[in-house]
Amino acid sequence: MKENQPSRARFGSKFGVVMAAVGSAVGLGNIWRFPYELGMNGGFAFLLVYLLCVLALGIPVMLAELVIGRRSRSNVFGSFKVLSPNGKWHYLGVVYVVAAFIISSFYFVVAGWSLEYVYQAVTDQFSNRSPLELSQAFTDFSTDALRPIFWTIVFVFLAAGVILAGVRKGIENISKVLMPMLFVIIVVLCVRSVTLPNATEGLKFLFYPDFSKINSSVVLSALGQAFFSLSIGMGCLITYGSYIDKENNLLGTSVEVSVLDTLVSVLASVAIFPAVFSLGINPAKGPELVFITLPNVFMQIPGGYVWSVLFFLLLALAALTSIISLLEVITAYVSEEFKIKRRTAVFMASALLMFSATLCSLSLGEGSVLQLFGMPIFTLFDYVSAKIFMPLGGLFIAVFLGWFCSRKMVFDELTNGGSLKTKAYDLFYFLLRYFVPIAILMVFINELS
Ligand code: PFF
Numbered sequence: 001m002k003e004n005q006p007s008r009a010r011f012g013s014k015f016g017v018v019m020a021a022v023g024s025a026v027g028l029g030n031i032w033r034f035p036y037e038l039g040m041n042g043g044f045a046f047l048l049v050y051l052l053c054v055l056a057l058g059i060p061v062m063l064a065e066l067v068i069g070r071r072s073r074s075n076v077f078g079s080f081k082v083l084s085p086n087g088k089w090h091y092l093g094v095v096y097v098v099a100a101f102i103i104s105s106f107y108f109v110v111a112g113w114s115l116e117y118v119y120q121a122v123t124d125q126f127s128n129r130s131p132l133e134l135s136q137a138f139t140d141f142s143t144d145a146l147r148p149i150f151w152t153i154v155f156v157f158l159a160a161g162v163i164l165a166g167v168r169k170g171i172e173n174i175s176k177v178l179m180p181m182l183f184v185i186i187v188v189l190c191v192r193s194v195t196l197p198n199a200t201e202g203l204k205f206l207f208y209p210d211f212s213k214i215n216s217s218v219v220l221s222a223l224g225q226a227f228f229s230l231s232i233g234m235g236c237l238i239t240y241g242s243y244i245d246k247e248n249n250l251l252g253t254s255v256e257v258s259v260l261d262t263l264v265s266v267l268a269s270v271a272i273f274p275a276v277f278s279l280g281i282n283p284a285k286g287p288e289l290v291f292i293t294l295p296n297v298f299m300q301i302p303g304g305y306v307w308s309v310l311f312f313l314l315l316a317l318a319a320l321t322s323i324i325s326l327l328e329v330i331t332a333y334v335s336e337e338f339k340i341k342r343r344t345a346v347f348m349a350s351a352l353l354m355f356s357a358t359l360c361s362l363s364l365g366e367g368s369v370l371q372l373f374g375m376p377i378f379t380l381f382d383y384v385s386a387k388i389f390m391p392l393g394g395l396f397i398a399v400f401l402g403w404f405c406s407r408k409m410v411f412d413e414l415t416n417g418g419s420l421k422t423k424a425y426d427l428f429y430f431l432l433r434y435f436v437p438i439a440i441l442m443v444f445i446n447e448l449s
Helices: 014-025 028-040 044-072 076-083 090-122 131-142 147-164 168-194 199-207 216-230 236-241 250-279 289-298 304-337 342-362 377-403 407-414 424-448
Strands: none
Touching (some): 014 168, 014 236, 014 304, 028 044, 028 090, 028 216, 028 250, 028 304, 044 076, 044 216, 044 236, 044 250, 044 377, 044 407, 044 424, 076 236, 076 304, 090 131, 090 147, 090 289, 090 304, 131 147, 131 289, 147 304, 168 199, 168 289, 168 304, 216 250, 216 377, 250 407, 289 304, 342 377, 407 424
8 A cells, every 4th residue: 555655755774774763762761761760660660560561562552653654654644544544543643743742842951951961071070070069060050041941952953954954864874873882882881880889789779679669650650661762652653664665574673673772771770770879879869860870970980081972972862863753753744744845844843842842941940930730841741741642642553553454454564465474463463452452541540540
């Protein structure tokens, strides 16, 4: 179906597909969000539930998104229209675009923080500062009215520029180099972190099973984090799926992306928590955890200056490859559905995002009035996207493909027209139809009761 769209963009190679999807998945969610969620939700208990969520819920939903995208060859709104012309499912597509917008708004702010830290690393501002001073410096910076906004806006320009330059191929190519580099740096940090004095406390926190810590809110946090980290539940991989050619083994791609993404999150935690305990930082510090912990670790590594510059640079670039995928959801929708030039769509989206990201950043200032439901809108956006939009979005994707699309179509897409054979497809279909919707519903019912 729909192979008659020669003008529609395509990823270049199988490796390119995996790297583009990994580029979207690996980002601030792994290095910034995962450790702080883990720290606030009891360590190992969270890790365990997280791994289960990735395996039993994340991989099936990711695969479902890729199937929907590749089959329909359309943006997140159009894909539902193509696959269910008489249904109302495309309205869900609009909700996904809104979710992409909400995520981008606070994501841009944190991406801006990473640029400030590149600047601080380059200008050697971490040396000779105590953990307390570094923590205070972060608070001063993030609650400042202007500085974070400046960096956020720089980041919006950067992301828009990359998309405008039409360098999806460039992103593929950059990702191929950047992702392995980021990996190496994290491994170096892990080695240093676990050899710090008192590091075993952190490792215990990470790997000592204390099942009494598992409760409904830990499960919802882990579920939300899994979907956030894998970039699923809001159509990002529907959009990317629409650029994948029909020879690609979608199941293999989903597993590879999920494994790599999870590995980066776990390694980031191994780099952070031993240091957190060694330095006497509170593991439940929240969003500032990475920014106040890692500069301390760098100062204890030979050549720490170079490592710190490299690390924050790569963090910013990992954020960039994720943000581009978020912007792509919005851009593809606006340009294809409203028949607007991509360039105009990028401008419109960037201008709006600049505005909402600015509000998010300002909401963190002391005494800011930009609060809703008792929390800064930055925190609210982070909360609703990972804990409401993405899990529920994933549920609807599973229900749509599992119950409202023909089984024949799903199998055709999964097996590339019958040329791939494996038993895993039956398992996938079962998970999609029954397990994923019921499990996600139960997590919500449990949390609400
Ligand atoms: N997966 C990204 C991360 O972990 O940083 C965040 C993200 C990107 C979420 C793209 C959703 C998305 F569509």
